[in-house]
Amino acid sequence: MSVLNSKIPAGPLADKWKNHKNSIRLVNPANKRSIDVIVVGTGLAGASAAASLAEMGYKVKAFCFQDSPRRAHSIAAQGGINAAKNYRNDGDSVHRLFYDTIKGGDYRSREANVHRLAEVSVNIIDQCVAQGVPFAREYGGLLDNRSFGGVQVSRTFYAKGQTGQQLLLGAYSALSRQVSVGQVKMYHRHEMLDVVMIDGKARGIIARNLVTGELERHSAHAVLLCTGGYGNVFFLSTNAMGSNVTATWKAHRKGAYFANPCFTQIHPTCIPVSGDYQSKLTLMSESLRNDGRIWVPKKQNDTRRPVDIPEEERDYYLERRYPAFGNLVPRDVASRAAKERCDAGYGVGQSKMAVYLDYASAIQRYGTLEANKLGESQPSAQRITELGTQVVASKYGNLFEMYEKITGDNPYETPMRIYPAVHYTMGGLWVDYNLMSNLPGLFVLGEANFSDHGANRLGASALMQGLADGYFVVPYTLGDYLADDIRTGSISTNDPAFDEAEKSVQDQINRLMNIGGSKSVDYFHKALGKIMWDKCGMARSEEGLKQAISEIQALREEFYAQVRVPGSANEMNPELEKAIRVADFLELGELMCYDALNRNESCGGHFREEYQTEDGEALRNDEEYSYVAAWEYGHGKAPILHKEDLNFENVKPSTRSYK
Amino acid sequence: MRLNLKIWRQKSAKANGKMVDYTLNEVNPEMSFLEMMDVLNQQLVEWGDEPVAFDHDCREGICGMCSMFINGRAHGPMTGTTTCQLHMRHFKDGDTIVIEPWRAAAFPVIKDLMVDRSAFDRIIQAGGYVSVNTGSAPDANALPIPKENADMAFDAATCIGCGACVATCKNASAMLFVGAKISQLSLLPQGQPEREERAIRMVEQMDKEGFGNCTNTGACEVECPKGISIENIARMNREYLKAKIAQK
Ligand SMILES: Cc1cc2nc3c(=O)[nH]c(=O)nc-3n(C[C@H](O)[C@H](O)[C@H](O)COP(=O)(O)OP(=O)(O)OC[C@H]3O[C@@H](n4cnc5c(N)ncnc54)[C@H](O)[C@@H]3O)c2cc1C
Ligand code: SF4
Ligand code: FES
Numbered sequence: 030m031s032v033l034n035s036k037i038p039a040g041p042l043a044d045k046w047k048n049h050k051n052s053i054r055l056v057n058p059a060n061k062r063s064i065d066v067i068v069v070g071t072g073l074a075g076a077s078a079a080a081s082l083a084e085m086g087y088k089v090k091a092f093c094f095q096d097s098p099r100r101a102h103s104i105a106a107q108g109g110i111n112a113a114k115n116y117r118n119d120g121d122s123v124h125r126l127f128y129d130t131i132k133g134g135d136y137r138s139r140e141a142n143v144h145r146l147a148e149v150s151v152n153i154i155d156q157c158v159a160q161g162v163p164f165a166r167e168y169g170g171l172l173d174n175r176s177f178g179g180v181q182v183s184r185t186f187y188a189k190g191q192t193g194q195q196l197l198l199g200a201y202s203a204l205s206r207q208v209s210v211g212q213v214k215m216y217h218r219h220e221m222l223d224v225v226m227i228d229g230k231a232r233g234i235i236a237r238n239l240v241t242g243e244l245e246r247h248s249a250h251a252v253l254l255c256t257g258g259y260g261n262v263f264f265l266s267t268n269a270m271g272s273n274v275t276a277t278w279k280a281h282r283k284g285a286y287f288a289n290p291c292f293t294q295i296h297p298t299c300i301p302v303s304g305d306y307q308s309k310l311t312l313m314s315e316s317l318r319n320d321g322r323i324w325v326p327k328k329q330n331d332t333r334r335p336v337d338i339p340e341e342e343r344d345y346y347l348e349r350r351y352p353a354f355g356n357l358v359p360r361d362v363a364s365r366a367a368k369e370r371c372d373a374g375y376g377v378g379q380s381k382m383a384v385y386l387d388y389a390s391a392i393q394r395y396g397t398l399e400a401n402k403l404g405e406s407q408p409s410a411q412r413i414t415e416l417g418t419q420v421v422a423s424k425y426g427n428l429f430e431m432y433e434k435i436t437g438d439n440p441y442e443t444p445m446r447i448y449p450a451v452h453y454t455m456g457g458l459w460v461d462y463n464l465m466s467n468l469p470g471l472f473v474l475g476e477a478n479f480s481d482h483g484a485n486r487l488g489a490s491a492l493m494q495g496l497a498d499g500y501f502v503v504p505y506t507l508g509d510y511l512a513d514d515i516r517t518g519s520i521s522t523n524d525p526a527f528d529e530a531e532k533s534v535q536d537q538i539n540r541l542m543n544i545g546g547s548k549s550v551d552y553f554h555k556a557l558g559k560i561m562w563d564k565c566g567m568a569r570s571e572e573g574l575k576q577a578i579s580e581i582q583a584l585r586e587e588f589y590a591q592v593r594v595p596g597s598a599n600e601m602n603p604e605l606e607k608a609i610r611v612a613d614f615l616e617l618g619e620l621m622c623y624d625a626l627n628r629n630e631s632c633g634g635h636f637r638e639e640y641q642t643e644d645g646e647a648l649r650n651d652e653e654y655s656y657v658a659a660w661e662y663g664h665g666k667a668p669i670l671h672k673e674d675l676n677f678e679n680v681k682p683s684t685r686s687y688k
Numbered sequence: 689m690r691l692n693l694k695i696w697r698q699k700s701a702k703a704n705g706k707m708v709d710y711t712l713n714e715v716n717p718e719m720s721f722l723e724m725m726d727v728l729n730q731q732l733v734e735w736g737d738e739p740v741a742f743d744h745d746c747r748e749g750i751c752g753m754c755s756m757f758i759n760g761r762a763h764g765p766m767t768g769t770t771t772c773q774l775h776m777r778h779f780k781d782g783d784t785i786v787i788e789p790w791r792a793a794a795f796p797v798i799k800d801l802m803v804d805r806s807a808f809d810r811i812i813q814a815g816g817y818v819s820v821n822t823g824s825a826p827d828a829n830a831l832p833i834p835k836e837n838a839d840m841a842f843d844a845a846t847c848i849g850c851g852a853c854v855a856t857c858k859n860a861s862a863m864l865f866v867g868a869k870i871s872q873l874s875l876l877p878q879g880q881p882e883r884e885e886r887a888i889r890m891v892e893q894m895d896k897e898g899f900g901n902c903t904n905t906g907a908c909e910v911e912c913p914k915g916i917s918i919e920n921i922a923r924m925n926r927e928y929l930k931a932k933i934a935q936k
Contacts (some may be wrong), residue, residue, distance in 0.1 A: 081822040096743060096802075097809050100751040100847055116829060152823070159825035161818045161878045163842035170832025188842060194750055195845060202817035209813040240798055269745040303718045308726055309747050434773045435720075477930065500822045549733040551726070595738050600700060600933065601799040603741055604733065 033286075033673040036461040037141040042679050043123075043570040046145040049462075050505050054512035061086035063320055064511055065249040065519065067234055069221045069276055071204065073197055073492055074475025075255030079501030080203035083212035085504060090247055091204065092236055093439070094220045094271055094606075099201045102257050103495065107314035107428065109185035110173060110492040111528055111568025112150040117174055121182040123147045128680055130490060133179045133359050133466035134483020135633035135649060136682035137657075139675065141462060142480050148500040150493050155184055156500055160199040164188050176319055177488035179359035179687070185489045190314055190427045196492055200499070219245070220606065222537075223530045224252060224280045224471060231280075231471035232520045235530050237538075239606065244534055246527045248520035250511055251470045253503065254280060255495075256474035258454035260293065262614045262621065263566070264558025267299060274617050277458050277477050283465040286659035286671060288459035288479035290617065291625035293499075294634045295567050296452035297363035301383045310450040311435055313386065314428055315488040320391035320421070321445075323347050323363075324525055325384050329374040335385055335444045346370055354687040361485045361634045362649070362687060364449035368567050369645060371448070378446045385446035390477040392417035399454075399555030418663040446450025449567060453491060455482040455634065456624075459659040459673070463506035464498060467659075472507065474498035479657070494663055508597040538598050541608045546591035550607040553588045556617055557581065557611070565622050567641045570638045574626040578619055585615045620660060620668055627670065630654045651682050689781035693728065695740055696788045698797050701804075705797065707786075717777040721764065722747060722754065724776055729901035742801040749773040749913065752848030755855070756801055757788040762852035762911045770850065770913045788841040790855035794862070794898045805851050807897040808865060814893035814922050815886035816869045818878050837875050844915045853916075859900030865907040867893050867924035868916045874927055884931035891928050 038049040056064065064087050068079040071093040079091040093101060101131025113126040126147040131138060154172070158164065164186050165173040174183040181605045207213040218239040225233035225248070233248035259274035260266035281287045298313045324343045331338065347356045347364055358366075367384050370376065377383050400408040408416070417459040418441050422429065457479040464472050464480070475495040484488065564577035588611070596602045630650035631640040640648040657673040691712045698705030712728055719727070722744050729739035745753040754771040758764035764774045779785065787801065795803040845868070853864035870887055873879030879886070902921055909918040 047879070052744065077822075084821045094744055095751070096805060097849065099809070099812075100745055100753050102746065102751075104751050105746045105748050114828070152825070155825040156822060158828040158831075159818065159820040159878055161873050161876050163838050163845050163872065163876065164778075165842075166833060166835045166838040168835050170834050170838075171829050188845075191750065191846060194848075195842075198845065202812065203820075203822070205809065205813040206808075206817040208817060215809075217809075270747060270749065271745050304716055306716060306719050306723050306727055308720070311748055347843060376750075426693060430768075431773070434749075434769060434775065437775070437777060504822065547734065549730050551730060591884050593733055593736075595733055595736070601741055604710045 031343040033459065033467070033671055034461065035139060035673055036463060037139065038462065042140060042144050045141050045624070046148055053505060053509035056508045056511050056515060058138065060087050060515040062088065063518070065090065066251050066253065066507070066512060067247055067249040068092070068253045068255060069234065070101065070255035070257060070477070072101035072103035072202070072255060072257055072475060073200055073495035074447065074477070074499045075101070075253070076197065076200035076204045077496050078255060078474055078503050079213055080200060080207050081500050081504045082507065083207035088217065089207070089213045090249065092216045092219045092221055094218065094239060095220055095361060098204055098215060098217060099198060101197060102272050103197045103492070104194050105269060106492055107190045107312065108316040109177065109192045109489040110153070110196060111177070111184050111489040112154045112186060112480060112493065113147055113184060114151055116172060117183045121184050126150060126184065129180045130481070130487060131483070131680050133485055133487040134684060135485055135647070136483065136651065136655070136677065137292070137632055137675065138481055138483030140677060140679055143177055144500065145499050146481050146494055148496045152501055153493060153496045157196055157199050160202060162188065162195050162199040164195070169526045176318055176357060177315055178318060178357045178363070179354070179487045187316065190316070190425060193492060196496065200496070221276050222279060222534045224283050225522065225526050225530045226283055226468065227524050227526045230469045233522065233527065235534050237534070240601050242597070242602065244531055246522035246531060247520045250514045251472060251507060253402065253472045254458065254477050255474040255499065256477045258457070259614070259617060260451045260454050260620050262557065263451040263561045264554050265302065265307060265310050265562070267310050270309060274612070275610050275613045277473070278613040278617055280458060280466065280468065281472060282662050283468065284472060284662070285468050285558060285663055286459040286658050287456070287620060288659045289456040289624065290621045290660065291565065291628065291635055292449060292455035292484050292633060294360055294453040294455060295364040295449045297360055297367055297449050298386060298447045299450035299452070300432065301378060301380060301448040311431065312450070312452060313432060313445060313447055315360070317386060317425060317428060320424070321356065321386045321388050322390060323356055323384055323386055325370045325375040325377060326354055335377070335387070335447060338651065344375070347426035351687045358687045359485055359487060364567060365636060367449055381468060382591060383448045385444035386447045388421055388440065389444070392421055392441070395420035421640060451566070453486055455479065455484060455486055459657065463509065465506070465510060465583065470510065472503060484635055489592060537609070537612070538605070540592050541592070541612070542598050544589065544592050544594070546593045548591045548593060550592060550594065550604055550611050552605070554611045554614065556584055557615060559619050560584070561573055561621070565618070565625055568636050568638050569625045571626060574622045576620045581615065581619045581622070588612070623668055624658055624660065627658060629656055649684070655682070689717065689779070691715050691779065694784065694786045697740070697800055699798055699799065701798055709718070710790040715776055717775070719776045720747065720772060721756070721758070721776065722772050726869065740801060741799040744772055747772040750848060752850040754851070755790050755803065755850055757790060757860065759786050762790070762855045763913055767910065768913055768915055775924060789850050792854045792859065792860035792899070792927040795851060795854065805849070808849050808851065808862070809898070810897065811862070811866055811890055811893045812869065815882070815889035818873065819882060824894055831877055833877060841872045841875040844868045844875070844916065844920055847916050848914055850913065851914060852911050856907045856911040857900065858905065858907070859903060861908070862894050862897070862899035862903045863902040863921045863924065864918065866890055866917055867920035870924045870927055871920040874923065883927065884934055887924065887927040887931045891924070
């Protein structure tokens, strides 16, 4: 075991980033022209990084597996993006955003990183507005805000329920501009399948052209992985179907440490599973908890229609248990509370694995306000409902529509049924303060790294982090690394390291194509997902995790004996793409269980049944586990743990209370 | 329920394609259309056949990747709905469903139901942006924008770049897509400095890509899953004309 150096700059917290920026090395404009940078991924993190680096003069190659960079999974983010602008005058500040994020993460993140994130958050909003991102505005023409879970201020900027779309299209437009001037070469429908290491430095990648099946070599002076999260290890999640771990996992196999892999976020408000054909789960944005109230019947197995259950027979369990934050407790807390009620037999719907998210009282409240505004002195009940429905539709219309399309129920009239689902992964490749992994030249941005959210991410903070990393952090820190490369000259793709990497990718593809079993890739993916959800999901135990590890090992063996990948490798072959990704998920799942087993405490999204308080809250163990668990690949043996101790100099870890 | 599917199969861009018949039993009305396709593909794999290739990713109606022409309509029979958000409860037991790729010269087929829409990216590259480098932006609230304009710009900006408008149009025109982006930026103060140049460059790129002309049939607006208004085409035409006159 080694101790990891996070390279956190010295000095007072609030000055670290400023001082660091002032002291790190730069690459002058003429030299940037002879430096190549590979950016894998064009989500918020990748598109913003690629565009910014290209603007600065670096020669950038960007990659994504979709048919266009505009389709990265970031596009699906609904609710909003945080920034410490304090436009509401409600007491927000950089320090408060920093504090909320550290506390929300259950004291398992790095103070210096989080503070920097809060500092640059304000620049992000400026940048996006300048690009023409149409954020929601008030009648006076200024930007509007809403609230998200785990905080008591309104600092979330939004564009209806399509914030991720609008931010990504902004970054995509900046990227497109750099493509048009030739500073970025864009490779869409390309999947990176290995990192190439030359003399201990990341110097390129092997990518598969998904249309032709050809393997390509691309070299550069640094490689940035901005490849998103790995929630799809659970098969069912709110992530897009293609989201995967392959890029970071291949880097992990090459020596990059994987940090806190078991920290996964289960989002409390998703549309419940309806059948075994289900391919993904749909999120109902956290913004709905601004106005919606969550409840279950007070009676077990109550089969009455929700509208027929009188007020006094409803249990608004979040408001009951957490009066200070009510329906806006952080996600991990809300998810566990829903599970607790359903496990205790109070769940609703056919499966009994759902709770209600109710808009009736919000419609009444908004309807009355609106009638007052319009000067209608004695509005009828029907009129109030009509007005209230209009207000709710203007705020959340597209989410309500989506719910109706999927379930066939009208959420304006009957409460939505929701249940927690896998949503986000706080874990990821370990990076230092400069966002560089332990492999020199390999940088990791966005959801793919582990850096800022500790054991639980607050809502509207992933968009913030992705854009912070890409627009405002890596453009500085990359220069410091590349300052040594101004005389290196272009990297040859004839280096033996490229031969070797390409061969190992080709060997893996041949192996998968030649198994010729009888089971589809999805069969294995679903089986893995079930193990993960049951044993490494919302609640974990030593016994369950040990079982899961051996089950996953057995499943992996079966996969390599029984999977059938049809077609050939020299053509567009979506089944082969899935097989390569699932092969990596089958290894990652095991590592997640090791990590969960190692962490003998409950914190944030990681809940070990053995470690809880009397009233069922997470019981942290700061004495022993106040560290980042960074795992080295075991090459067939158990993974090796490295620790980075977390030092809290500015906030004192305390028991999180939202009561 | 039981369905008869007629699906376009085409091995590659160069190969000839044809319609192939499949029968699918036990389709659950709660499934989405793409989940129905998943079930078909599972069966094909198990039988030793090649599954049907189709584009998809988010399955939430936002990434714009899914693109099926279903019973003669882009994204199928429901208005305001992408293929991934279409559910089988809108079909009946015994129905025959014809599934084809987008058809347009500017969107060549890659395989089966997948097409190449990179022409859209090139149109955006021609001018669908505001030229602002990272770090040079003023405070976000320095410039108030009337809510009405911001809302109109937002509506235009919700285009998901799916290409249903092109697939639907008998001329394979891309004007709804292009009009939406030109409108969004021309409605915002940030878009003003490059307004004229943008309109000219994007329209010229659109023509270069081989998209057809608009003859005002309005089919695109009807089939657009995001309800992008045809007014955006009118606005684009005005922007283009004004820019051309200014250029002279
Ligand atoms: C439904 C939903 C709603 C959300 N809502 C919010 C919200 O309101 N607020 C918030 O802050 N966060 C939200 N999140 C979380 C947030 O959207 C994501 O964490 C964030 O967008 C991730 O951005 P990213 O740039 O790191 O990665 P992504 O956007 O996932 O991009 C990954 C990129 O990597 C590419 N890629 C991956 N692997 C490879 C490979 N091997 N080769 C080549 N390319 C590859 C992909 O093509 C893609 O371009 C939401 C998430 C979901 C699922
Ligand atoms: S205008 Fe509508 S149909 Fe055309 S690409 Fe945009 S969203 Fe799709
Ligand atoms: S799969 Fe994303 S819009 Fe249909």
